[in-house]
Amino acid sequence: MRELRCVACENEPISQSSAAIAEDMRARVRVMVGEGATDAEVRDWFESRYGEFVLFRPKGKDLTGLFLWSAPFGFLVIGGLIAYGLTRRRRAGAEPVAPEDA
Amino acid sequence: MIELGHLAAFLALAASLAQGVLGLTGARALAGRAALVAFAVMVLSFLTLVVAFARSDFSVALVANNSHTLKPMLYKIAGAWGNHEGSMALWCLVTMGFGAAGALWMRTGRETFEARALGVQGWLATGALGYLLFASSPYLRLDPAPLQGAGLNPILQDPALAFHPPMLYLGYVGYSFVFALAAAGLMEARIDRVWAKEARRWSLAAFIPLTLGIALGSYWAYYELGWGGWWFWDPVENASLMPWLLGAALLHSVAVTEKRGSFAAWTALLAVLAFLFSIMGAFLVRSGVLTSVHAFAVDPRRGLLLLGGLIAYGGFALGLFALRAPKLEGGKPWTILSREGALVVNNVVLVVAALTVLLGTLFPLIAEAAGRTISVGEPYFRLTFVPMLAALLAILPVVQAWSWGKADLSTLWKWAAGGVGLVVIFLLLGVGLWDIPLGAAFGLALAFWLIFGALWELRRRAVTLARVFRLPLRVWGMTLAHIGLGVFILGAVVETTQRYEATLALPAGGSGTVAGWHVTLHDVRAIEGPNWYADKADLTARKGSARAEMAPTKRYYPAARMPTTETAIHKTGTGDLYVALGDRRDVDGETRWVFRVYFNPLIDLVYLGVLLMGLGALFSVLPRRRKP
Numbered sequence: 193m194r195e196l197r198c199v200a201c202e203n204e205p206i207s208q209s210s211a212a213i214a215e216d217m218r219a220r221v222r223v224m225v226g227e228g229a230t231d232a233e234v235r236d237w238f239e240s241r242y243g244e245f246v247l248f249r250p251k252g253k254d255l256t257g258l259f260l261w262s263a264p265f266g267f268l269v270i271g272g273l274i275a276y277g278l279t280r281r282r283r284a285g286a287e288p289v290a291p292e293d294a
Numbered sequence: 295m296i297e298l299g300h301l302a303a304f305l306a307l308a309a310s311l312a313q314g315v316l317g318l319t320g321a322r323a324l325a326g327r328a329a330l331v332a333f334a335v336m337v338l339s340f341l342t343l344v345v346a347f348a349r350s351d352f353s354v355a356l357v358a359n360n361s362h363t364l365k366p367m368l369y370k371i372a373g374a375w376g377n378h379e380g381s382m383a384l385w386c387l388v389t390m391g392f393g394a395a396g397a398l399w400m401r402t403g404r405e406t407f408e409a410r411a412l413g414v415q416g417w418l419a420t421g422a423l424g425y426l427l428f429a430s431s432p433y434l435r436l437d438p439a440p441l442q443g444a445g446l447n448p449i450l451q452d453p454a455l456a457f458h459p460p461m462l463y464l465g466y467v468g469y470s471f472v473f474a475l476a477a478a479g480l481m482e483a484r485i486d487r488v489w490a491k492e493a494r495r496w497s498l499a500a501f502i503p504l505t506l507g508i509a510l511g512s513y514w515a516y517y518e519l520g521w522g523g524w525w526f527w528d529p530v531e532n533a534s535l536m537p538w539l540l541g542a543a544l545l546h547s548v549a550v551t552e553k554r555g556s557f558a559a560w561t562a563l564l565a566v567l568a569f570l571f572s573i574m575g576a577f578l579v580r581s582g583v584l585t586s587v588h589a590f591a592v593d594p595r596r597g598l599l600l601l602g603g604l605i606a607y608g609g610f611a612l613g614l615f616a617l618r619a620p621k622l623e624g625g626k627p628w629t630i631l632s633r634e635g636a637l638v639v640n641n642v643v644l645v646v647a648a649l650t651v652l653l654g655t656l657f658p659l660i661a662e663a664a665g666r667t668i669s670v671g672e673p674y675f676r677l678t679f680v681p682m683l684a685a686l687l688a689i690l691p692v693v694q695a696w697s698w699g700k701a702d703l704s705t706l707w708k709w710a711a712g713g714v715g716l717v718v719i720f721l722l723l724g725v726g727l728w729d730i731p732l733g734a735a736f737g738l739a740l741a742f743w744l745i746f747g748a749l750w751e752l753r754r755r756a757v758t759l760a761r762v763f764r765l766p767l768r769v770w771g772m773t774l775a776h777i778g779l780g781v782f783i784l785g786a787v788v789e790t791t792q793r794y795e796a797t798l799a800l801p802a803g804g805s806g807t808v809a810g811w812h813v814t815l816h817d818v819r820a821i822e823g824p825n826w827y828a829d830k831a832d833l834t835a836r837k838g839s840a841r842a843e844m845a846p847t848k849r850y851y852p853a854a855r856m857p858t859t860e861t862a863i864h865k866t867g868t869g870d871l872y873v874a875l876g877d878r879r880d881v882d883g884e885t886r887w888v889f890r891v892y893f894n895p896l897i898d899l900v901y902l903g904v905l906l907m908g909l910g911a912l913f914s915v916l917p918r919r920r921k922p
Contacts, residue, residue, distance in 0.1 A: 197669050205671070248671025251658075256664055260657050264650040264678040273644040278631070288697040289626075291553070291633060 195248045196221070196238055205248060296354050299342030300433035303383075306336040306390065307427065310419040313393065315488045317413020318895075320918035322405045325412040326397030332419060333387075333394035340374075340387045347374040353439035356380060356432045362445040362853050364825035372456035376447070378596070379432035381459055385576075386426050388460075388467040389419045392496075396471055402492050406421060410478035411471075418470050421603055429599050445825065445853035454514040458507055462534060463505025469537065469565075472496050472544070473611065476565035480614045483621040485558035490551035497548055498915035500568075501541045505908040508534050509901055519547055520859030520874035522795060522892040524900055527672050532655045533575030536648045540568045543644035545911070546637050554698055555625030556634055558643070562619070566611040571648070573604045579654070631701045636693035643686040650679050684740055687779065688713070691747020694776075695754055716743055730791060737787030744780030748773045767913050775910025782903025788896040795893075799879060799886040809893035811871055818878075818887055826851045828860070831875050831887060835864060846875040846889065869895035 196206045196217060206214040206221075217238070224234050238246050252261040301713065309332035317325035343356075347370050352358040360377045361370055369376075375384045393415040400408045426432070449455075475493045479485045507670070516524045525531060544564040551561045577600040630635040652668045661668045692709040696702075717739045724735030752773045756762040794809040805814040816832040828849040835842045844862035864871040877889035 193673070195673050197671070243667065245667045245669055248669050249673035250661075250668045250670055256661055256666060256765075258672075260653070260670070261651055261678070264646065264682065267646040267649050268642070268682065271646050275638045275642050288700040288702065290697050 195235070197246045197248055296342055296346050296351070296433050296435070299339040299346075300431075302335045302339035302342070302425055303386075303423065303433065306332045306339060306386070306706050307420065307423045309335065310390065310393075310416045310423060313416030313417075314413050314420055317409045317411070317416050319413075320406045320409045322409035322412070325409050329390070329397040329412055329416065332416075333390040336387050336390045336423075340383055343380060343383060344371055344374045347371060350443065351439075352441070352443050353435055353437070354432075355434045355436040358436050358440050358443050360445075361443040362498075362825055364853075365445070365451070366824060368453065368456055369451045372450075376450045376455075379426070379430045381463070382422070382430050383432050384427045384460060384463050385467055386419065386422045388463050388691060389415070389422050389470050392468060392471040393419055396474070396496075400492060402488050404488070407478050407482060407484070407489075410481055411474045414474035414477045414893050415471055418474065418607070420893060421607070425599055425603065429596055440641070441715065442853075448826070448851035448854050448856050448858045451851075452518055454510050455518075456511040458514060460505030461503045461510055465500050465502075465507050465541075466534075466537060466575065468496065468500025468503065469541065469569040469572050472500060472565045473607075474567035476562045477611055477614060479645045480562055480611075480618040483618045485551065485622050487552055487555050487563050490558075490561065492820070493561070494545070494548045494552055496539065497544050497565070497568075498911050501538075501545060502908050502911045502915070504538055504541060505904060505911065506532070508538060509904040509908070512904075514749060515902060516897075517861050517863060517872075519858065520861050520890070522874070522890065522894065523873055524789070524849045524897065527654070527670075527675050529655050530579050533578050533653050536651050537568055537571045537575060539644050539648040539651070540564060540571055540812070543641045544568055544647075545665065546640050546644075550637050551625070554628070554634065555623070556628065557637075557921075558622040558625070559615070559619040562622075563615055564641070564727050566608075566615065566643075570604060570608050570611070573600065573607065577601050577604055581849040626699065628699045629701075631696075631703060633693070633696045633701065635701075636689070636696055639689070639693075640686060641802060642727055643682055647679055647682055650682070651675070654678075684736070687740060687744055687783070690776065690779075691743055691750065694747060694751045713743060716746075734787050734791040737783060737791075741780045741784035741787065744783065745777050748776035748780065751776075753902055767916050771910045771912070771914030771916075773910070774913060775907045777909055778903045778906025778908075780903070781906060785896045785899025785901075785903055787875055789894055789900060792895050797876075797893050798889045798891055799881075800889060801884050801886050802847050804886075806891075808891040811835045811873075811891075811893065813873070813889070813891060815887065818875075821847075823849070825853060829875065829878070833862070833873065833889075835873075840866065842871065844871075844873050848875045865898070869893055 198293065206217045221234055229237075235247060235249075244251065250260060251257050252259075302727055309328050313325050313328035313332060316328055345351075346354045346357050347361055348367065350357065350361055350363045350370065352361075356377065356379050357373075360380070361373045361392070365373070365492060374380045393412060396415060399411055400411065402408060472493060473488070476485075476667075477495060479489045479493075508531075511531070512524050515521070515526065515531075544561065547557050547561045547564055550557045553792045577597060630638075646918075655673050658668055659669050691712070693701075717736065720735045720739035720742075721732070724730045724738060725732060752762065752769070754767070755769055756765055796806075796808045798806040798808070798813065800806060800813075800815040802815060802817045805812060807813070812835065814834045814836075816834065818829050818831045821828050821830050826849045828847045830847045833844040833846070835844055842864040844864055846862040847860040849858045849860055850856075859874050861872055863873075870893070872892040872894055874890045876890055879886045
């Protein structure tokens with residue numbers, strides 16, 4: 193329930209919201225889970241009814257979604273490559289020196 | 295009275311302008327004096343605002359819009375900064391405060407450099423004060439004066455929140471002086487060990503209040519919003535997390551510059567970015583481009599001005615950086631497998647983590663422009679931000695012992711074996727015995743690994759027990775901060791994965807059981823406070839021989855027409871029993887009250903960990919002990 197956004201509130205998951213609609217949404221989740229629905233099925237049902245806005249875990253299915261999910265790791269790779277490229281210049285004559293304080 | 299404050303603010307503007315001009319021409323003594331004058335008159339100006347709030351002078355428009363005669367005195371005073379205009383006045387005050395502190399306590403022995411730093415700080419103050427006076431003036435009168443004020447946003451009427459904004463602003467704005475130092479250093483293309491020594495002290499001076507300010511805000515959200523958690527990845531929280539991450543990266547990078555002269559350009563860039571991200575935080579919160587639960591005073595025009603300021607300062611500093619970075623001198627040589635190399639990894643990960651938070655916060659806006667409405671929430675950050683930082687922290691105990699220049703790798707296999715052993719133990723215990731999720735088992739292993747690693751490093755440096763207390767305070771600071779990280783992770787992992795929550799709808803005399811606690815409702819009474827009335831529930835919670843009386847309350851503030859939740863928290867040795875009162879329901883002619891009951895295990899460790907990090911930073915900034 194923490195992954196579904198209350199449609200009437202600002203940025204609150206339905207697990208925390210005290211709005212009436214959130215209570216209805218919670219009840220709906222309970223019914224569906226009681227009927228044996230998986231998490232993915234519950235999410236799909238809410239998405240088809242209220243739109244992708246209700247999902248706190250955005251989908252990675254199209255280009256925007258893929259960008260959102262891959263960008264952090266992309267940044268990490270790019271940052272690593274840049275850092276590696278810069279460090280290669282500094283290697284000659286490195287001597288170990290023990291740190292005397294922090 | 296308030297006119298005096300208005301006049302004083304104009305004097306402060308003139309003094310800041312003088313500081314800006316004099317400083318950039320290299321007149322250290324005169325610029326310093328101007329900075330002190332600016333701060334002194336701004337203090338006076340801010341005091342007139344505070345007095346207007348304390349006396350509930352409703353002829354001042356700001357007081358009329360944000361205060362109320364029935365408010366307790368603490369909140370009347372805190373009301374002075376509990377709104378947009380007042381908080382901008384505070385921003386100006388702190389900017390000038392750092393200018394004055396810099397004028398008094400900079401010790402580099404480089405006159406032109408110090409003058410220029412004061413000059414840049416003067417221009418930052420001029421910009422902030424200009425914005426205050428011409429775009430969001432708190433000094434305006436109201437005629438005729440109303441008899442009663444509109445009241446402070448009631449969720450802000452809380453002791454933690456009275457002190458949260460000043461703390462946070464000390465942090466945000468503290469980076470303005472770090473920015474000024476970086477700009478001045480870049481102007482003379484001299485970012486060296488002397489520069490780094492000075493910049494490090496100011497970076498710590500900003501990092502400590504920022505850390506405590508975030509912790510206070512988080513603690514407030516925990517007990518006042520009644521949502522049971524301590525971090526919601528809300529845009530406002532993210533806005534404070536980004537400068538914190540960059541600030542943490544800066545602390546590590548500036549230490550390298552201080553000790554080895556390396557990373558000069560990178561450190562200067564981080565110093566600039568930390569402040570730019572602070573302004574961006576203000577822009578995101580104040581412009582209303584992002585929806586948030588605790589954004590107040592939203593106005594697009596002001597947002598545009600803040601954005602303009604951000605672009606102007608950013609353009610200036612980054613332009614300067616581009617011109618001067620190639621001229622900076624490098625430090626001593628080093629290989630990748632060295633203390634420097636490890637700190638590069640630290641910096642790359644912390645900066646990418648900050649960018650990830652930025653992306654997650656802004657992405658709904660970008661997607662909206664592309665015609666999709668989406669929400670980015672906790673699951674996104676859990677799957678991107680968390681593993682990134684976890685990987686960084688996993689190597690921390692190992693690389694902490696590495697030397698500058700080139701590391702001795704002969705003990706690496708012992709570390710690897712120890713780490714793997716710890717993970718295996720926790721996987722067996724966690725998944726096999728305690729039945730917790732796999733991620734939580736890794737998290738616990740990481741927490742103990744960090745605490746152990748920090749203590750081991752202390753032992754390694756001291757060699758003998760007797761010498762532990764003679765180690766430099768900086769080493770103690772580092773150890774405390776790293777233990778703090780471990781304690782924080784321990785609390786965060788246990789709290790998020792083992793939290794228990796339930797909703798109970800109880801009639802008077804009814805009871806229910808949550809996480810082994812048997813909760814009985816006696817009755818719900820209507821009570822009245824100075825500027826609110828409330829429903830107060832009277833509950834008894836029992837578990838074994840333990841027993842707690844709890845009184846969760848729902849307040850209603852008629853002046854602001856808003857309800858607030860006052861949660862009841864019972865601290866046990868292992869966590870908080872947390873009860874929030876919800877709505878009243880009538881079912882089949884019987885009145886029931888809805889309670890949200892949580893058991894939050896080890897949540898205190900989350901705050902203890904953050905406090906330890908702040909304390910560690912404090913130890914690092916204290917002056918060196920004299921050698922006997």
